[in-house]
Structure formats: C-alpha cells, structure tokens
Amino acid sequence: MEKQSKTGILLVNLGSPDSYEPADLKVYLREFLTDKRVIDLPTPLRKFIVEGMILPFRPKESAEAYELIWWDEGSPLIVITQRVIDKLQKRLGDHVPVSMGMRYGNPSIEAGFDDLMEKSPDLEEVFVIPLYPQYAMATTETVIEKAKEVWLEKYPNLNVKFKEAFYDDPLYVKALGESIKPYIEEHDDIDHLLFSYHGVPERQIKKRDITGDHCLKCEDCCNVNSPAHTFCYRHQDLMTTKNAAEYLDLDNKKFTYSSSFQSKLGIDPWLTPATDAELVRLAEEEGAKKVAVCCPAFISDCIETLEEIGIRGKEDFVEAGGDDLILIPCVNDSDLWIDALENWCGELLEPAEQIT
Structure with a gap:
C-alpha cells in the first residue's frame, strides 16, 4: 500500500x-x-x-x-x-x-x-x-x-x-503555444491573431504598483524593467503575448497580432484597447476578413470566452465587415x-x- x-x-x-x-x-x-x-x-x-x-x-x-x-x-x-x-x-x-x-x-x-x-x-x-x-x-x-x-x-x-x-513559466508557455498552433495552421488565411485578456480598471494597476510611481505613470512602463512588474497585470499580459509570439514565431507569419482587453464594467478608465472595439476596428479600418482570438487570461473556457468572444465578439466582427472569427480554445485539460x-x-x- x-x-x-x-x-x-x-x-x-x-x-x-x-x-x-x-x-x-x-x-x-x-x-x-x-x-x-x-x-x-x-x-x-x-x-x-x-x-x-x-x-x-x-x-x-x-x-x-x-x-x-x-x-x-x-x-x-x-x-x-x-x-x-x-x-x-x-x-x-x-x-x-x-x-x-x-x-x-x-x-x-x-x-x-x-x-x-x-x-x-x-x-x-x-x-x-x-x-x-x-x-x-x-x-x-x-x-x-x-x-x-x-x-x-x-x-x-x-x-x-x-x-x-506563471505567465512566463516555460511549461505554461509551451501549453499555451501548442493550444494556439493548430488553429493558426488550419486557418492559414487569417489576417490577424488577437490575444484578448480580461480587463481591469487602471486604478487597480496603480494600486498594486509596489514602487508607487511606475505603472501607467512613466512612458512605456510595461517594457521598462521595474519591481512593479511582480504584481502588474498589464505587464504580465503583454509578456504572455510576447512569450507566445516567440514560441510560435509570429513575427515571421503573414498575419499580424496584438493584445486587447475585454469585459469592461462601469465608466471608469479600464485597460485599452477594448476587445470589442478592436474587433470592429480590425474589420472597418484594417480590412480584416478573418481573425483568430485566443484568451490567455483564462485557463478554462467559460462565459467570457465562449459567449463574449465566440458569440458576441464574432457578431460584432461580422457586422463591421469581417467574414469569420475563429475562437481558439483555452489550454483547458x-x-x-x-x-x-x-x-x-x-x-x-x-x-x-x-x-x-
């Protein structure tokens, strides 16, 4: 035993x-x-x-x-x-x-x-x-x-x-990258890959700045080394995109990629760009016809991925002139x-x- x-x-x-x-x-x-x-x-x-x-x-x-x-x-x-x-x-x-x-x-x-x-x-x-x-x-x-x-x-x-x-843990980065890979390989005609993260109010980023004068207070703060990054959600989101992009060699793909933030609640300033607005912009201003969206702030698919992006986000993109939105599942199990x-x-x- x-x-x-x-x-x-x-x-x-x-x-x-x-x-x-x-x-x-x-x-x-x-x-x-x-x-x-x-x-x-x-x-x-x-x-x-x-x-x-x-x-x-x-x-x-x-x-x-x-x-x-x-x-x-x-x-x-x-x-x-x-x-x-x-x-x-x-x-x-x-x-x-x-x-x-x-x-x-x-x-x-x-x-x-x-x-x-x-x-x-x-x-x-x-x-x-x-x-x-x-x-x-x-x-x-x-x-x-x-x-x-x-x-x-x-x-x-x-x-x-x-x-x-664990946004920068190699094992997580591999799991995330491999969860994305088959979708961008299968849909090799996508125009853009959007990394959509759950948004938070800007005040919460500032509250968790352990230095008190870095987050959202200095130019390009997320790319300037600082102890504040230990608890900076925005920095860690952008680094997640960077890590996944390096793993997938996205800079050498024919499509573009970027990060955005979803699920805004209330009228206070939240992290930008907003995913819903970005999907409309990609269709109307960039002429994107097919986009893929992954949601790396979530480990498991849920209401914010399946409904907010997979249903409402797709409707917004198509109404703005796009043809199709591919929702990439989370790492799940x-x-x-x-x-x-x-x-x-x-x-x-x-x-x-x-x-x-």
Missing part, C-alpha cells in the same frame, strides 16, 4: 453559477461583485452599485448568455476544471489528494480544503494553485486572501503554499497543461510520494 502523501493539491478557478436560471445568477453575481478586490470601491458605494444598479437587471441578461454556452454536464468552467482534477489525480496517484475549489459559487474554497482533509486526515501541507497565469487583484490575489481566511480559521496547523503567477501542473506539484512532493 502506497504511503499517503502529507501534501494535498487545491486547484482554484473563478467559479460559476449552479445553473443558468436567473435566481442562481443573482446569488453568484452578488458574491462575485461584492468582493472588494473585484469592485474596489468603498463598501457603501460598492453595495449601492451592486444591489441598486446591477442585480436588478444583470441576472436575467447573464442567464441568457449562460444558457447559450451551458453543456449537458453543467457549467463549462466547472466541467473542464474537474477534467483537469481527474487527469492530474491520475498522474500524481491516488495517494496524493487533489481537490477543486471555486472563488465564487460551488464548490467553494472551503469545500476544497474540507475535501482534502477528508481524503487525507493526516495532511500537513496544501499547495494552492490559482488557475490564473497573470497576477491581478480580482483573480490571484482574491483567491490567496480567501484561501488564507479558510486556512487560518479552520485549519491553522496546515502549512499552505501558493503558486505564483490538454496534456501539456497537465504536464505543467504535474511538474509544479512534483517539486513539492517528497521523492517517496512521487510516481516513478
């Missing part, structure tokens, strides 16, 4: 409503949008915006969008993440407990910790992997803070470690992505715990 590992693995993704019914969307959106790291405004103002301006209208609209992309097995993000869990579990062996948590919705991060402890009551350490390649307040940071809250309140004797942003996860987990496991 294999020795039970003292280290458990917790993969954490954004989350999803329990169904595409408006009532479930309201519960999910309330939890999501009242997070102070998502809408980083004073609590009274955040509550007024969410309860008074968003929740009376957004659940129905979002429910209609979710229904368009919902799978027979359930929410695509949940289903894909579970597939990743299953594959990683097989790679690591049953003696290494692997569980899933969602920052919002079910299963929660607390449920993920509970599941690990049920599988291995003598657990001493948990390795938490936020499934976001780039660091941002509204993604990696909120996962870490919520996990710390659960850890300290419920399992204070555990040693908990967190995976840092690809073998190369599982390779990366297995490697990162293996670095923490004792030799006797690893599969050889």
Whole structure:
C-alpha cells in the first residue's frame, strides 16, 4: 500500500453559477461583485452599485448568455476544471489528494480544503494553485486572501503554499503555444491573431504598483524593467503575448497580432484597447476578413470566452465587415497543461510520494 502523501493539491478557478436560471445568477453575481478586490470601491458605494444598479437587471441578461454556452454536464468552467482534477489525480496517484475549489459559487474554497482533509486526515501541507497565469487583484490575489481566511480559521496547523503567477513559466508557455498552433495552421488565411485578456480598471494597476510611481505613470512602463512588474497585470499580459509570439514565431507569419482587453464594467478608465472595439476596428479600418482570438487570461473556457468572444465578439466582427472569427480554445485539460501542473506539484512532493 502506497504511503499517503502529507501534501494535498487545491486547484482554484473563478467559479460559476449552479445553473443558468436567473435566481442562481443573482446569488453568484452578488458574491462575485461584492468582493472588494473585484469592485474596489468603498463598501457603501460598492453595495449601492451592486444591489441598486446591477442585480436588478444583470441576472436575467447573464442567464441568457449562460444558457447559450451551458453543456449537458453543467457549467463549462466547472466541467473542464474537474477534467483537469481527474487527469492530474491520475498522474500524481491516488495517494496524493487533489481537490477543486471555486472563488465564487460551488464548490467553494472551503469545500476544497474540507475535501482534502477528508481524503487525507493526516495532511500537513496544501499547495494552492490559482488557475490564473497573470497576477491581478480580482483573480490571484482574491483567491490567496480567501484561501488564507479558510486556512487560518479552520485549519491553522496546515502549512499552505501558493503558486505564483506563471505567465512566463516555460511549461505554461509551451501549453499555451501548442493550444494556439493548430488553429493558426488550419486557418492559414487569417489576417490577424488577437490575444484578448480580461480587463481591469487602471486604478487597480496603480494600486498594486509596489514602487508607487511606475505603472501607467512613466512612458512605456510595461517594457521598462521595474519591481512593479511582480504584481502588474498589464505587464504580465503583454509578456504572455510576447512569450507566445516567440514560441510560435509570429513575427515571421503573414498575419499580424496584438493584445486587447475585454469585459469592461462601469465608466471608469479600464485597460485599452477594448476587445470589442478592436474587433470592429480590425474589420472597418484594417480590412480584416478573418481573425483568430485566443484568451490567455483564462485557463478554462467559460462565459467570457465562449459567449463574449465566440458569440458576441464574432457578431460584432461580422457586422463591421469581417467574414469569420475563429475562437481558439483555452489550454483547458490538454496534456501539456497537465504536464505543467504535474511538474509544479512534483517539486513539492517528497521523492517517496512521487510516481516513478
């Protein structure tokens, strides 16, 4: 009998409503949008915006969008993440407990910790992997803070470690590059490849500038070396594009490529260019007829990729004069992505715990 590992693995993704019914969307959106790291405004103002301006209208609209992309097995993000869990579990062996948590919705991060402890009551350490390649307040940071809250309140004797942003990790870059490659090879007549990242307000970039005077304050800040880049989402996005472009040798392709930012909420300045506007510009001003779009801020396909880009983005592009938009799937549960996860987990496991 294999020795039970003292280290458990917790993969954490954004989350999803329990169904595409408006009532479930309201519960999910309330939890999501009242997070102070998502809408980083004073609590009274955040509550007024969410309860008074968003929740009376957004659940129905979002429910209609979710229904368009919902799978027979359930929410695509949940289903894909579970597939990743299953594959990683097989790679690591049953003696290494692997569980899933969602920052919002079910299963929660607390449920993920509970599941690990049920599988291995003598657990001493948990390795938490936020499934976001780039660091941002509204993604990696909120996962870490919520996990710390659960850890300290419920399992204070555990040693908990967190995976840092991995946008420049060679294994991730390979998984991303290889997820893109077949689509640009199959559709060799594309005019442009767009790297679309989830947007954030500019104020959040400035808030996480540990130098206080670099991000969005000096010329070409993302390409000027600075300690601020450790927590700069914009820099890490642009570096993700650069890394993928080098891996795929995009500068020697016949099509062009660029980066943009999607999912703007509210009237404050957000990172630009906006994906929806960029798709229209590519068709109207550049004469692009066929574009491919990948979404490297997401590990798993979800509402923001399947509906926002694959359906609405395509409609916007075609209405502006384009012919077709090719949505490139995320790394999802690809073998190369599982390779990366297995490697990162293996670095923490004792030799006797690893599969050889």
